[in-house]
Every structure is written in structure tokens, then in C-alpha cells.
Amino acid sequence: xxxxxxxxxxxxxxxxxxxxxxxxxxxxxxxxxxxxxxxxxxxxxxxxxxxxxxxxxxxxxxxxxxxxxxxxxxxxxxxxxxxxxxxxxxxxxxxxxxxxxxxxxxxxxxxxxxxxxxxxxxxxxxxxxxxxxxxxxxxxxxxxxxxxxxxxxxxxxxxxxxxxxxxxxxxxxxxxxxxxxxxxxxxxxxxxxxxxxxxxxxxxxxxxxxxxxxxxxxxxxxxxxxxxxxxxxxxxxxxxxxxxxxxxxxxxxxxxxxxxxxxxxxxxxxxxxxxxxxxxxxxxxxxxxxxxxxxxxxxxxxxxxxxxxxxxxxxxxxxxxxxxxxxxxxxxxxxxxxxxxxxxxxxxxxxxxxxxxxxxxxxxxxxxxx
Amino acid sequence: xxxxxxxxxxxxxxxxxxxxxxxxxxxxxxxxxxxxxxxxxxxxxxxxxxxxxxxxxxxxxxxxxxxxxxxxxxxxxxxxxxxxxxxxxxxxxxxxxxxxxxxxxxxxxxxxxxxxxxxxxxxx
Numbered sequence: 001x002x003x004x005x006x007x008x009x010x011x012x013x014x015x016x017x018x019x020x021x022x023x024x025x026x027x028x029x030x031x032x033x034x035x036x037x038x039x040x041x042x043x044x045x046x047x048x049x050x051x052x053x054x055x056x057x058x059x060x061x062x063x064x065x066x067x068x069x070x071x072x073x074x075x076x077x078x079x080x081x082x083x084x085x086x087x088x089x090x091x092x093x094x095x096x097x098x099x100x101x102x103x104x105x106x107x108x109x110x111x112x113x114x115x116x117x118x119x120x121x122x123x124x125x126x127x128x129x130x131x132x133x134x135x136x137x138x139x140x141x142x143x144x145x146x147x148x149x150x151x152x153x154x155x156x157x158x159x160x161x162x163x164x165x166x167x168x169x170x171x172x173x174x175x176x177x178x179x180x181x182x183x184x185x186x187x188x189x190x191x192x193x194x195x196x197x198x199x200x201x202x203x204x205x206x207x208x209x210x211x212x213x214x215x216x217x218x219x220x221x222x223x224x225x226x227x228x229x230x231x232x233x234x235x236x237x238x239x240x241x242x243x244x245x246x247x248x249x250x251x252x253x254x255x256x257x258x259x260x261x262x263x264x265x266x267x268x269x270x271x272x273x274x275x276x277x278x279x280x281x282x283x284x285x286x287x288x289x290x291x292x293x294x295x296x297x298x299x300x301x302x303x304x305x306x307x308x309x310x311x312x313x314x315x316x317x318x319x320x321x322x323x324x325x326x327x328x329x330x331x332x333x334x335x336x337x338x339x340x341x342x343x344x345x346x347x348x349x350x351x352x353x354x355x356x357x358x359x360x361x362x363x364x365x366x367x368x369x370x
Numbered sequence: 371x372x373x374x375x376x377x378x379x380x381x382x383x384x385x386x387x388x389x390x391x392x393x394x395x396x397x398x399x400x401x402x403x404x405x406x407x408x409x410x411x412x413x414x415x416x417x418x419x420x421x422x423x424x425x426x427x428x429x430x431x432x433x434x435x436x437x438x439x440x441x442x443x444x445x446x447x448x449x450x451x452x453x454x455x456x457x458x459x460x461x462x463x464x465x466x467x468x469x470x471x472x473x474x475x476x477x478x479x480x481x482x483x484x485x486x487x488x489x490x491x492x493x494x
Contacts, residue, residue: 017389020382021478028475 026159029056030166037170045174046078049141049167054080056163057156059143061123064131065089065096066139074100074139081144084120094118095128096140105129105161107152111144125152129164133172141167181228188235195242199249205321210234212317212358215365219357220313233286233310237318240270240287264299267291286310290318293349304351312351316342316358319349372489373397375414377407377433378422378451383474387420390478391485404428408436411443417489420472420481422451431466438467447488451476 033052037045046064053062061081065074074089074096089096095116099106107127108114123144131138141164146152192206213234217227241249244266248259255263271288274280289302289311296303323338339362346355374396378384381402388400399414401407404425411419419437421430430450437443447469470488472481 014389017385021386021390024386024475025477025479028477028480031475032477 022155026162030162033163033166034170037167040170040174042171042174042178043078045167045170049163050078050080053141053143053160053163057143057159058147059145060147061142061144063087063142064139065142066131067100067137071137077139082122087120095126096142099128099130100137100140103130103132105157105164107157109151127152127157127160129157129160131164131168131171133168133175135172138168138171138175185231185235188232192235192239195239198246199241205325206235206238208321208325209237209314209317212320213313215361216313216317216354216357219360220353222309226309229283229286230310230313232280233283234314234317236270236274236283237287237290237314238266238270239273240266240268242273243269264291267299282308282310286314290314294351295348298349307351312354316350316354319345320358371395371397372418373399373414373416374418374420374485374489375399375401375411375416376420377401377404377425377430378420379403379425380422383422383451386478387481390482394482394486396485396489404430404433407433408443411437411446416446417492418447418449418485420449420451420485424453431468434466434468447492449481449485449488 036048036052040048050062050064053059059081061079061083063079063081063083064077065087066077067073068075072091076083076085076087079085091097095106095108095118098116105127107125108116109125111117111121111124111126121144125146126142126144129141131140141160143160196203196206210231213230214227217230222230241263244263248255248262251259267288267290271284274284274287277284286308289298289300289307292298292300292302292307292311292315294304294307294312298307320338320342323341324335339359342350342355342358346352374391376384376387376391376398377400378387379402384400384402388398391398399410399416401410405427407428421433423430434448434450437446437448444467448467449470449472450468451472451474453474470484472484
């Protein structure tokens with residue numbers, strides 16, 4: 001083999017190793033980002049995406065624009081750097097819609113001198129890449145001007161496009177999850193509305209209890225997954241009343257012992273009805289035990305920490321609404337009286353921690369004071 | 371010139387690390403197999419060692435144990451390349467005196483950064 005040939009092979013090998021190294025760099029980045037994106041909400045993914053782009057490509061401005069529901073406007077979802085947060089871009093012959101429709105990134109070194117220039121963009125070098133899921137278009141990513149003033153090079157376009165592609169898959173997934181979640185909550189709300197429609201005085205009770213329970217939980221600094229469970233649990237807490245005859249539910253005068261027992265069984269009925277929902281174990285337990293007393297004198301005789309936290313929170317929210325809203329069997333009590341009553345039951349009917357959080361919320365914001 | 375020894379049985383990984391470090395002006399001794407590695411380390415006296423965990427014959431962990439129990443070699447920092455999901459094994463590794471874990475697939479640029487950081491730290 002000639003020396004020149006050996007030299008050439010050596011050069012080839014070096015170039016191959018360099019390319020390999022770049023691909024490995026990309027692979028490790030995709031790994032890291034996948035890990036970072038997984039389990040996040042759409043908003044969190046967008047925040048992470050913007051931050052990563054800024055640090056990886058070192059640009060002054062980076063923006064995520066989302067398609068609106070009618071596919072007529074691109075709206076600013078998230079941005080860093082120079083950008084007017086409310087910017088909306090109508091469908092038309094502009095760089096953003098062009099990239100979205102073509103599905104390919106576009107880099108322009110002299111934006112102001114190009115046919116794409118726009119009055120509200122002062123940058124000179126820009127790249128726009130599409131955000132496209134498997135099923136739907138999501139929007140575009142826009143970056144502009146490197147921090148060191150250098151021009152973009154092909155590697156930057158490729159990098160942005162790769163990250164945007166990966167992010168799109170995660171965003172699409174998160175969007176679907178959020179859609180399912182909102183469908184679930186919507187279904188439950190409709191279900192509850194149907195129940196409340198059969199009894200005029202329970203109208204709004206469920207929504208109020210839900211909002212009180214969430215306020216209490218916020219004071220207890222509980223995490224987002226717990227809050228979601230609490231929301232569903234509160235919305236469904238009285239679903240068991242669906243089997244209680246309407247005339248008992250609507251009774252204005254006092255109830256006899258048998259009627260009272262019929263009503264008091266509603267948490268158990270609810271647990272039976274909901275037992276079909278396999279992923280709802282915590283929520284079902286939360287509903288089943290929302291009439292327990294902290295001191296063990298309630299429906300099933302559970303006490304203290306044996307009662308799920310979901311139930312302990314709903315118990316306070318439920319009692320508070322019962323005392324402050326107009327019900328046929330009980331005149332509306334003044335707000336302060338209700339608070340005093342709940343305070344008096346701390347450690348007896350209610351968990352003292354939950355009562356503390358409830359009072360903290362009432363004293364700070366008193367949302368039902370009227 | 372600082373000297374770094376890289377021991378990995380995967381030729382691509384080895385070449386890639388070698389290339390990356392050399393471009394940054396580091397002297398690199400690259401070994402494809404773990405047999406005889408400790409003797410070679412004794413001769414070369416590198417400033418830092420990058421070791422792959424999973425190697426036939428002698429694993430990276432065994433080499434590291436040998437190094438850390440030898441008073442003459444125990445000061446040389448050892449960076450260990452591991453595959454994903456070896457977190458439990460890592461605890462075992464910590465007892466072997468590994469100075470830093472690098473999880474595959476790693477960023478070559480990131481690896482260079484931590485190597486340079488370590489080398490600079492000991493210059494001072």
C-alpha cells in the first residue's frame with residue numbers, strides 16, 4: 001500500500017470518527033431529553049424545551065408558537081429573549097405558516113433582506129422548525145440570533161429540528177393525556193349534574209365541596225397528583241345518593257331513623273357503583289370513608305390516620321357547605337358559626353391538621369363571606 | 371501534556387473518546403482489552419483513567435479495585451462508563467472508589483468537559 005493511500009485512509013477514518021462522535025452526541029442528547037420530558041405536562045415540556053434550546057444553541061431569542069383549535073392562528077406559547085408575549089400570527093404567506101405547512105425547518109441568515117421579513121421581528125439570523133406530532137400539527141419553534149453574533153450553521157438547523165421532533169412526540173402525548181383527563185372530569189361533572197337535577201337543594205353542592213376541598217389541600221401543600229385525585233373524589237363523593245328515593249332526599253321535615261340510615265349508606269353505595277373503575281381504588285376509598293369521624297365514632301368506625309386523607313379533607317369541606325348553604329332541613333348558619341362548629345369538632349369529627357388548614361384558608365381569604 | 375488512559379472493548383467508543391481528548395491536546399493511551407491493563411497503568415502513570423464497566427475477562431470494577439488498593443496507584447482518578455440501569459451496581463462501585471460515573475450513551479463533549487475539569491483541578 002502506498003503511503004499516500006495510507007494517509008487518505010487515515011483521514012477517512014478520522015472523519016468517520018468525528019461523524020460518529022457527533023451522532024453519539026445527538027444520541028445522548030435524545031436520551032437525556034426523553035428522560036427530561038417524560039411525565040411532564042404540555043406547559044412543562046414547553047418550558048423545558050425553550051430552556052434547552054437556549055442553552056444548546058446559545059441563541060438570544062427562542063419562541064414556541066402553538067396552533068389554535070381552528071388552525072387559523074399561531075399563538076405564542078412560551079418564549080425567552082426579545083419577543084412580544086401576546087404575538088399571534090394569522091394564517092398566511094409568512095415564514096411560520098410556510099414551515100408548518102412544508103413540515104421542514106428553514107434557516108435564514110439575512111432575515112431583514114429576505115422576502116420573509118416582518119415588521120415585528122428585528123433579528124437578522126433566524127431558524128424556524130415545525131412541531132409536528134404523529135396525528136396532528138402542533139406549531140413551530142422559532143430561534144433568532146446567536147449570543148456570540150456568529151451565523152447559524154447547518155448543525156444548528158439539524159439540532160433544532162431533532163429536538164423539535166422529539167418534543168413534538170412528547171407534547172402530542174401530553175395533549176392526549178390532558179384531553180382524556182378533561183373528558184373524564186367532564187363526564188363526571190355531567191354525571192353529578194344529572195344527580196343534582198333530581199333534587200333542587202343539592203344544586204351546586206358538589207362543585208362547592210370540590211372547590212373547598214382543593215383550597216384546604218392547597219394549604220396542606222399536597223402535590224398535583226393528589227389534587228387531581230381529590231378533585232375527582234370530591235366531585236363523586238355524593239354519587240351514592242343516586243339510589244336514595246327522591247322524596248327522602250327532598251324531604252323538608254325531619255327524617256325518621258330508617259330514612260336517615262338510607263341516606264347515610266350513600267358512601268357505601270358509591271363504592272359499589274364505582275367498583276367497576278379499576279384504576280380508582282384510592283378515589284373509591286376516599287368516597288367510602290368520607291363520613292368517618294376522626295375519633296372513630298363514624299360510619300365504619302375508622303379512626304385517625306386509618307381514614308384516608310382524601311376522606312378527611314372532604315369531610316370538612318362537606319360539613320362546611322352543609323352548614324353554610326340553604327338546605328331544607330337546616331337554616332343557613334352564619335359563616336362564623338360554621339367555623340366555630342368545625343373548630344369545636346377538631347380532633348372529634350375532624351382531623352385537626354385539616355381543620356387548621358381550613359381555618360387558615362378561611363381567615364386569609366374568606367371566599368364565602370357575604 | 372496530561373495523559374489519560376482509556377480502556378474499553380468497544381472499538382467505536384474507544385476511538386471516539388481518543389479522538390475527542392486528543393483534539394483537546396490530551397495525550398491518550400487507548401486499550402482494547404482489560405487483560406494486562408493494570409501493568410500498563412503502572413508503566414504509563416496516567417493522570418486519569420476512563421474505564422468501561424462491562425468488559426470480558428476482567429471487568430472495570432475489578433481493575434478499579436486493584437488500583438485503589440495499590441498505594442502507588444490509588445490516587446489516580448477513575449471515571450467509569452456504565453450502561454443504563456446499573457444504579458444498584460453503582461452503590462457497589464462507590465465502595466470500589468470510582469471517582470465519577472458516566473452513563474452511556476454519554477455526551478462526548480460533556481465527557482471532555484469533566485475530564486478537563488478534573489485535570490485542571492489537580493494542577494492547582
